[in-house]
Amino acid sequence: MSHLPPSQAIFSPSVARAAASTAKDWSYIDTWLRSIFANSSSPSSRASRPPPFERNPETLKALLALAAANEAADEHREQLARVEEAALEEARSVEREREERRKRIDALKQKQREGANVEKEEGEEESLDGDILATDLLSALESSLSKDGAAALDAMASMAVELGVAYPTPEILGSKFAELQGRAFELEDGIERVDLLRRYLDRESARAETFLAELQQSNADSSLNAHNDKDSTIGGGSGSGSGSSASIFTLPPTLPKQNLSLQRLIKSTSSHLPDLTHQVHSLEKTVGLPALTVDDVRADEEAYLDLLSRKKDLDTQVRAFAGLPPDIDAARAELEALRAELRHATERRDEDFERLVERESPVKSRRRPRLD
Template sequence: MSHLPPSQAIFSPSVARAAASTAKDWSYIDTWLRSIFANSSNSSSNRASRPPPFERNPETLKALLALATANEAADEHREQLARVEEAALEEVRSVEREREERRRRIDARKQKQQEGREEAEEAEEALDGDILATDLLSALESSLSKDGAAALDAMASMAVELGVAYPTPEILGSKFAELQGRAFELEDGIERVDLLRRYLDRESARAETFLAELQHASIFTLPPTLPKQNLSLQRLVKSTSSHLPDLTHQVHSLEKTIGLPSLTVDDVRADEEAYLDLLSRKKDLDAQVRAFAGLPPDIDAARAELEALRSELRHATERRDEDFERLVERESPVKSRRRPRLD
């Protein structure tokens, strides 16, 4: 409850829970800082193990919690690395002990077996080969850096997880690529399922809305004048149906006396063809009339204007012919006349 004044009482359960959670977090931070500064014995370090009052705010608490979490994760990582190194050192020591035991056994066999030196030499060479291989592996492991050893351990653990007997970087890379592809496929499938779920939620919401509207409509009461209107309509239908036979009889009598024209499909087709012919003739006449558009309505004035246009057309035609003749005379080559010879 450090974020509240000391004299202020808490009446809200949510505020009380938040205050209790904040007090618990500050208690955890104080304990963590006390454990960090436990190596210092002076009073200044003890005072520095707790934040000052003006720094006890939510932002500082959030930063210290993140720092404590990162510190604990780093400590766990260092502990795991130390345990791995200790196990590797113990394994190397056991291998060294086995190698020393083998050497002692070889020495004992050399002292006891003076006869059959060839067999002893062959056994010694075999054992020396095993010792050489063990020494070579030990030398390789000891010459590796921490990063190299971590990479080798990661490669070995990956091979064990993937079930690869003879791992190589190429095989592990291909397996890792396959796993990554499967992960992408699963993510795609999850997105599709999420999309389908959202669609189903939307449709279910629409169905619930429609059901609510139906329930509201079922509760709706009919107007009070509806029964009277229904009775009046039924009476009108009955009266009309009673007059229907008389009307039918009148129609039949009119058909017998006057007679209705008999119309067939061929007559309708002939009328349609005649209508289409008239329509085409109308289009032709419209085109012809459109050619005389712009002429005055008076017949004499129209004829005078037509004669004027014709005279203009004749003058233009004559001018065109003259221009063409001049053009031909200008473009045609001049032929020199041959003088007759005087014998």
Template sequence: MAHRAPHLASQTAIFSPSVARAAASTAKDWAYVDSWLKAKYQTYTPPHAPPSFERNPETLRCLLALASHNEAADEERDQLARIQEAALAEVKTIKAEKELRRRATEEDGQVDGELIVDRVMEALGDGLPREGKTALDAMANMAVELGMAYPTPESLGSKFVGLQGRAFELEQTIERVAMLQRYLDAESEIMDRFVDDVQGDAYRAPEDLAKQNLELQREIKTMSAKIPELKQQVASLQKSVGMPKLTVENVKKDENEYLELLARKKHLDNQLKAFAGLPPDVDAARAVLESLRTQLRKATERRDTVFEGLVERESPVKNRRRRP
């Protein structure tokens, strides 16, 4: 009986429902992988069988993931191919309809404005240089990216400028955030050094630290008690004085008054330049001023005398009197 126990345990493990389900699932996965590999290798020229490899759980997991990604890619490619075929068929249908309408209009001798526009656009597209086609393609791609159904150069430019402004704002925001981050890093480094110093063996707390703490707490309580009184004083001052509101008009008015004062100051400075060099004493300045006035009168009198002499010498009446 003792030698039959392992045999019975192995039979129990083999015929366990959970083990049977796991084995069936593994066999199903390997069948799927084998069929997928066989289908892939059949596409080669010439077709051949997949190579032999070690069958273990790791290999099965990798092959299942590869098959899943491959099928998803194939499905996406097939869907894209169907969309392209449908678009090409639609374009061909539109071209065939336009061609039939063109023939019908030519036979009837009528003029179709839409056909003329299409021909003009085709002629313009064919006549554009390489740079023009590149620019037109760029505008079309930009319109598609921006989701604009009827784009114009003005609308595209406006949208592009708006995006550039938004990008600049984001760059400035990023720069401010980076500056704040650098500031926080610097402050954090300072705090780390302070914590290291405090936690070090060489640090000694001040002896009167408790006393300083109590004094600071008393000052905080005192100032906190004064805050309501200060707020009431500020409110009463605002009511009595009437604090002006800061507006753009007030700022502009103050700026104009400031400019007027500057102009008046320049005018007074120009007037004061005439009195430059005078002594600071009033009496001495008056004496210097009187001396200068006396010199001015003498120079004026001399000028008048010289002028009168020149007039008398060059006068034609005087010359006629001298001739007889």
């Protein structure tokens, strides 16, 4: 009942049950905290209890969750400790059995050297010699390794332990190492990108801070200039602030008037908009708009393209008669003159060609007939 004042009486059974449950939870929390801080050097036993102003439902809920998580972690650690202790005891027992078997084999070998009859113990020696032989073989291999080989074996074993590979081979470890190297390169690339973004943000932040400082300085200069102008006007002077230039960040004085005029224009246009819409609808009803479709537009486009191609053909044909006079008779006369000139040029070409052929052709000598 810690959530209620000491002098308050409880008459409701539900409130009494809730108070009892809360008191039980706080008692559990106090016991748990006392067990946690038992070994601490606290001046008094009240140091392990929450202060009165912290004894509320939210703190109780958080402490209960923390106590449950702590107990679960303690149980997990105890289970792990028991498993490790059992594994260690098993390993020790196996080591003790191996040592006993080694001693017995050494004793049997000693008896063989001394010439004793050990025929009955030959089977036991063969059965006991397997694990010892494997252990001795591994020890011999490990001891016969070179320094570089032992370092490579240790590195391979440590890498397998770090990667969590139960049966390591050079191929598996190499693939794992290549995968980790690729992830490392990706992380380095991501770090470079984040660093680039951070530098860009720092640069933009510095520019924004510089701009803000300029704005503040401009406002301060404007206020100072206005105060100086006011003082000079009162004193009858010519204005000592004329030398300082006006701030480029100061709003123009005509901006409020422009804003007001624009607002009035928008309001007047908005008031005329319904009338204009009504006029448009009435015109649509009286005049009527053609019901165009996509097929009509496509047909008109194809007809336009056909006319355009015909126009290009006619332009080509008309271009051949460029330079002729507009009169038909004069054009025919000029055409006949051009044809006569063409015939004359053709005849001259043929005559020149014949003379060229005659000049370039070799002269054939006549052969006299032989007289027998």
